[in-house]
Amino acid sequence: MKYISTRTGSAGKAAPIGFLDAVLAGLAPDGGLYVPETWPSFTADEIAAFAGKPYAEVAADVLARFAGHDIPYDALLEMCEEAYGTFTHAATCPVKQLRPGQFLLELFHGPSLAFKDVAMQLLGRLYDYALSRQNRIMTIVCATSGDTGGAAVEAFRGRRNARIVALFPEGRISEVQRRFMTTVGDANVACLSVEGTFDDCQTIVKGMFGDDQFRQAVDLSGVNSINFARIVAQAVYYFTAAVAVGAPRRPVAFTVPTGNFGDAFAGWVAKQMGLPIARITVATNSNDIMARAFEEGRYARGVVAATQSPAMDIQIASNFERLYFEAVRRDGVETDRAFRAFTGTGSLDLPPVALTTMRETFRGVSVSEEDTARTILATLNETGEIIDPHTAVALAAANRSPSVGDAPVIVLSTAHPAKFPEAVEAATGVLPTVPAAARGLAGKGERFDRLPADADAIKAYVREFARR
Ligand SMILES: Cc1ncc(COP(=O)(O)O)c(C=O)c1O
Numbered sequence: 001m002k003y004i005s006t007r008t009g010s011a012g013k014a015a016p017i018g019f020l021d022a023v024l025a026g027l028a029p030d031g032g033l034y035v036p037e038t039w040p041s042f043t044a045d046e047i048a049a050f051a052g053k054p055y056a057e058v059a060a061d062v063l064a065r066f067a068g069h070d071i072p073y074d075a076l077l078e079m080c081e082e083a084y085g086t087f088t089h090a091a092t093c094p095v096k097q098l099r100p101g102q103f104l105l106e107l108f109h110g111p112s113l114a115f116k117d118v119a120m121q122l123l124g125r126l127y128d129y130a131l132s133r134q135n136r137i138m139t140i141v142c143a144t145s146g147d148t149g150g151a152a153v154e155a156f157r158g159r160r161n162a163r164i165v166a167l168f169p170e171g172r173i174s175e176v177q178r179r180f181m182t183t184v185g186d187a188n189v190a191c192l193s194v195e196g197t198f199d200d201c202q203t204i205v206k207g208m209f210g211d212d213q214f215r216q217a218v219d220l221s222g223v224n225s226i227n228f229a230r231i232v233a234q235a236v237y238y239f240t241a242a243v244a245v246g247a248p249r250r251p252v253a254f255t256v257p258t259g260n261f262g263d264a265f266a267g268w269v270a271k272q273m274g275l276p277i278a279r280i281t282v283a284t285n286s287n288d289i290m291a292r293a294f295e296e297g298r299y300a301r302g303v304v305a306a307t308q309s310p311a312m313d314i315q316i317a318s319n320f321e322r323l324y325f326e327a328v329r330r331d332g333v334e335t336d337r338a339f340r341a342f343t344g345t346g347s348l349d350l351p352p353v354a355l356t357t358m359r360e361t362f363r364g365v366s367v368s369e370e371d372t373a374r375t376i377l378a379t380l381n382e383t384g385e386i387i388d389p390h391t392a393v394a395l396a397a398a399n400r401s402p403s404v405g406d407a408p409v410i411v412l413s414t415a416h417p418a419k420f421p422e423a424v425e426a427a428t429g430v431l432p433t434v435p436a437a438a439r440g441l442a443g444k445g446e447r448f449d450r451l452p453a454d455a456d457a458i459k460a461y462v463r464e465f466a467r468r
């Protein structure tokens with residue numbers, strides 16, 4: 001299995017590469033994102049056979065379709081078993097019924113209490129596998145609106161073959177999110193509070209990949225959802241959840257709280273692989289670029305607003321480029337043109353045929369702050385569940401969306417409410433119970449630096465860190 005860039009055929013000319021090379025590369029040298037040359041698939045019988053299997057086995061089966069000959073199956077299975085052994089729930093990502101036909105997929109039982117752990121715990125092990133064989137130490141730089149950073153720090157802290165720098169937007173993430181990153185003492189971890197938005201951090205990280213000299217000097221890698229392994233690992237829970245509620249015998253629908261569009265795109269990947277997904281509802285807060293794109297046919301950047309679901313305060317959704325590439329029939333030259341134009345003007349009109357293709361799977365719903373808070377309260381009153389504000393955005397969107405036939409709706413619950421105690425308390429008057437992973441964070445000393453959103457200053461910081 002080879003991987004190509006979404007800008008394949010453009011002047012940048014990125015050559016097809018294998019799975020592990022694509023994992024370590026982050027962004028392609030032409031600025032595009034890696035996708036497999038063809039999408040592998042499962043038969044309905046193979047999908048049905050996932051029912052009742054341990055999560056780690058399903059993960060290894062899905063990953064094996066993408067890893068090709070790069071990693072033997074036994075090694076993959078061992079990595080998956082180790083990765084999901086760090087989760088505190090026996091089912092790893094359990095499905096819980098909320099109401100008739102409506103389910104929550106709990107993705108927050110990992111070490112940093114957010115869905116990012118599902119992929120990141122695996123990535124830590126994939127990097128070890130690849131880099132120890134190459135006797136190489138890479139520098140990972142990740143941009144975070146709160147959760148990717150904590151999960152990445154948890155996954156890579158103390159590893160010999162990687163060092164990690166997490167950039168987070170100053171004052172725009174919750175205290176618990178920040179402490180998951182800043183309270184670890186490991187020498188291979190650095191955290192940087194950036195005076196800007198998540199979009200500023202993400203643009204700076206992408207710019208680093210475009211700077212050949214810098215990329216080589218620090219041996220740069222990226223674990224944001226630009227990394228294709230993140231997407232594959234996140235596709236796994238679409239299979240396990242769908243099978244738990246009756247797929248492939250019947251189609252299912254998903255509602256996904258969305259920022260960078262990695263998680264929703266992972267659902268699209270599962271559909272490509274044969275999972276009968278009737279619809280993926282993309283739920284956003286008031287940073288609604290993705291909801292507007294599907295509803296209005298125009299992908300247009302707005303100004304980032306701070307909300308009670310801060311991890312979704314994003315106005316440039318990296319993974320939309322992967323969907324666009326597919327919707328324009330894998331025309332890399334057109335994708336390159338479109339996303340260069342978007343970078344320049346901040347807006348992109350979707351070609352009608354591409355929009356029609358996207359709407360075969362996706363619809364967008366934007367949810368207000370009031371509706372988010374109301375949903376947290378109503379869910380507690382009606383079901384006894386305390387949900388976090390990101391999950392509430394998705395649940396509010398699901399409650400507002402017409403059903404697709406009798407397809408059950410699975411709402412992705414992407415973070416533990418204890419990561420956002422202020423928002424939960426404001427909505428309900430109740431503080432969520434703090435799980436063991438977050439206990440004691442408040443009493444630990446923090447270690448982070450501060451810089452303006454200046455690419456050169458941040459590159460100099462990363463260079464210095466990589467030299468240590
Ligand atoms: C808790 C939570 N929910 C939802 C999202 C949005 O996911 P994505 O960026 O994959 O769209 C994020 C950030 O990625 C998050 O941290």
Ligand SMILES: N[C@@H](CCOP(=O)(O)O)C(=O)O
Nearest residue numbers: 144145146147148224225311
């Ligand atoms: N919401 C994310 C933003 C980065 O998303 P990623 O999936 O591309 O890593 C966060 O919490 O950091």
